[in-house]
Amino acid sequence: MRKFLIRGSLIVLVLLLAAVATGAWWVRRQVASSLPQLDGELLLPGLREQVVVERDGLGVPTIRAKNREDLAYTVGFLHGQERYFQMDLLRRNSAGELAEMIGPALVDHDREVRIHRFRQVSKAVVEAASPEERAIGEVYTRGVNDGLAALGNLPFEYLAMGITPKPWTSEDTVLVSFSMYLDLQGSDARHEAAHSLLAATLPGEMADFLAPRGTEWDAPLDGEVFATPAIPGPEVFDLRQEPIVKAVALVERPQPALSIFNWNDPDRHFGAHLGSNNWAVAGTHTKHGGAIVADDMHLGIAVPNIWYRARFVWPDENGGENSITGVTLPGAPAIVVGSNGHVAWGFTNSEGDWVDLVVIEPDPNDPESYLTPDGPRKYEHHQETIAVAGQPSETLEIVSTIWGPIIDKDSQGRSRAQRWVAHDPEGVNLHLMSLERAKTLEEAMRIANQCGSPAQNFTVADKDGRIGWTIMGRMPRRVGFDGRLPGSWADGTRRWDGWLEPEEYPKVVAPPEGRIWTANARVVSGDMYKTLGDGGYDLGARAKQIRDDLLAIDKASEADMLKIQLDDRAPFLERWQKLLLDTLNSEAVANRPERQEYRDFVEKWGARAAVDSVGYRLVREFRIAVTDEIFEPVTARCRAVKPDFKLSRLEFSEGPAWRLVSEKPAHLLNPKFKSWDEQILSVVDQQIDEATADGAKLADYTWGAFNTAKIQHPLSRAVPRLSRWLDMPAEPLSGSPSDMPRIQTQSAGASQRMAVSPGRESEGYFHMPCGQSGHPLSPHYGDGHAAWAHGEKTPFLPGKTVNTLVLKPAKS
Secondary structure (H helix, E strand, O other), X not given: OHHHHHHHHHHHHHHHHHHHHHHHHHHHHHHHOOOOOOOEEEEEOOOOOOEEEEEOOOOOEEEEOOOHHHHHHHHHHHHHHHOHHHHHHHHHHHHOOHHXXXXXXXXXXXXXXXXXXXXXXXXXXXXXOOHHHHHHHHHHHHHHHHHHHHOOOOOHHHXXXXXXXXXXXXXXXXXXXXXXXXXXXXXXXXXXXXHHHHHHHOOHHHHHHHOOOOOOOOOOOOOOOOOOOOOOOOOOOOHHHOOOOOOOOOOOOOOXXXXXXXXXOHHHHOOOOOOEEEEEEOHHHEOOOOOEEEEEEEEEXXXXXXXXXXXXXXXXXXXXXXXXEEEEOOOOOOEEEEEOOOEEEEEEEOOOOOEEEEEOOXXXXXXXXXXXXXXXXXXXXXXXXXXXXXXXXXXXXXXXXXXXXXXXXXXXXXXXXXXEHHHOHHHOOOHHHHHHHOOOHHHHHHHHHHOOOOOEEEEEEEOOOOEEEEEEOOOXXXXXXXXXXXXXXXXXXXXXXXXXXXXXXXXXXXXXXXXXXXXOOOOOOHHHHHHHOOOOOOOOHHHHHHHHHHHOOOOEXXXXXXXXXXXXXXXXXXXXXXXXXXXOOHHHHHXXXXXXXXXXXXXOOOOEOOOOOHHHHHHHHHHHHHHHHHHHHHOHHHHHHOOOOOHHHOHHHHHHHHHHHHHOOHHHOOOOOOOHHHHHHHHHHHXXXXXXXXXXXXXXXXXXXXXXXXXXXXXXXXOHHHHHHHOOOOOEOOOEOOOOOOEEOOOEXXXXXXXEOOOOHHHOEEEOOOOOOOOOOOOOOOOOHHHHHHOOOOEOOOOOOOEEXXXXXXXX
């Protein structure tokens, strides 16, 4: 009987295992059926002539077409096959339609974004497009939908979620651009709002001190530094006389909602300022005599990566050949950054001022109207329906003005509307495609000035060894104000008066130093700076380090460019490390023995954001903590109006912070402490307590223990069990969230790294996180990731052909 039971149990177990294996096989087969075809032939109705797609060992395609329309169609076809779910999220992100797919967790995000009514703006952009651009958009869209339809099954994400994707439209391509606006410029004008709050609650000198226009870290191309103002005296502001202020929320301002693309919140990445690095070296300062452009764009990093690599080849009008290599943004048909053999270019976020808050003056005779230069005008009311998966839809009412939607109230309870480049159809176009055929520096810069996109630092080099810088993106012509603070536009003296012409754009061509560098900090001074404004420039420490690295090289090579991109030295923190060592003197250490171990790690920190450094992590965290601590009482009035106000979110807060801890004014000391040293040591003690909580050892408190990659697929964020199949390896990464060239957080950093000389593309390099494909069963899902994580060079151009797919027109 016992043998029978045992045998019966074994049979049941075998059957269960067989069922599980069969189920796993079935699931894998379903998922595998959506892999794209890489070899052979396909007949496609959207083509005019034959197109050949050659993929290399990393899955990077070279697309050989006989006309630009077929090229656009094929780019769409490949995007639709390999990145459709990513594209779907991008369009839903800016349209405020994520909750329809994902559920109630994204309702707040959709409410925040839907205020901008980007789907309506996208329709206006398509209607206003030139016939040529509209035609390219239409054939690209047809390619996307044909690519999706040609798969053997739906992309695996849709199978997992049990939904069917909606077809792609030309408006969706515009929505992808608006997702980049949200990522790079934000949606709530927080920089201007913060300056407004400081000005409204503090004495003028104190507000100017806490929010300076620059610091000693400034490193613009012309060398002009905007110094942090002197500390105001006790007659201006004295904490010893300051009453305790109770925080009362008076400002009705929406907070940033949870979003799978919300990378713009500085606190999300532990003090990060995400942007980018780029620079150019003139041919007179390189080993081979050609100019070099280096570029690494810092963004949130997810699976798949934001970029899709490609090389385009098609005939030119003179019987020759156009060839351009770089990255595309899935959802759009153009190369974003790259080289066409004549010019090469890269981007960094400009951080100029592209948004204004307009104080609304109500009509005293009609509560439903407001004042404008043309007299009273009725508010516009729009109702938006937000669909929510698994729940009833919600309704959002939007109140708009001639300047834009009303987004908040100021400290006096006045409504404020948002005037933003992104709200205007001029903000998006497909002019970027014209760079494919640009031959000279001047031609490329003029095209950049006419592009509709989030405003970027456009750094460019040409085949003759020349280099230049300008702004890519539309720039408003401000009249009557500088954009730093909100104000009323009711009388017409403050306004936007159309758009700047290319001749009015800031430009730098062939600088005498033979180098150009940008890193989201202020690039220029004088009239050019006034034209750009300040939308939240990064502290100049990163730009300064890049500048110094470049000027230290007499004759540069592409290999030198990678060394700079991987530079994880921390000169910015050296003075903070010295402050710690000076404060942790023998008396301070004697008062608490644990401080000695802390001091030893700080002393031997290595001055690099290395994964094994305890001291680097301690110094970096100390600076953030002590800065927040010293600003807390100084900005109490601000928090009485806006309880979550945090001065350290303003990039130039480093200037006043360092002045305070180094000069130690008695009238600005937190009243909780008897001396500045006591306050500094309290932060040290808090660090020690947190680092050694639950018996942990300070020796294990390494930078790598914190800065461990968390590069995830959206599905694994919702279902963590999928992480082992969908996510990239969780390995410690060197680099820092800010203030050095190698920007790196757990889930943000360099979305690509490249350096290339136009006409010498074979000597360039490129790598990016993850891989080319968005399909977890593809060999190219993550095969480029290790080179990116470890900083290894891989070729800029696609390598030897491994797969060849021939696309032919289907007979009608």
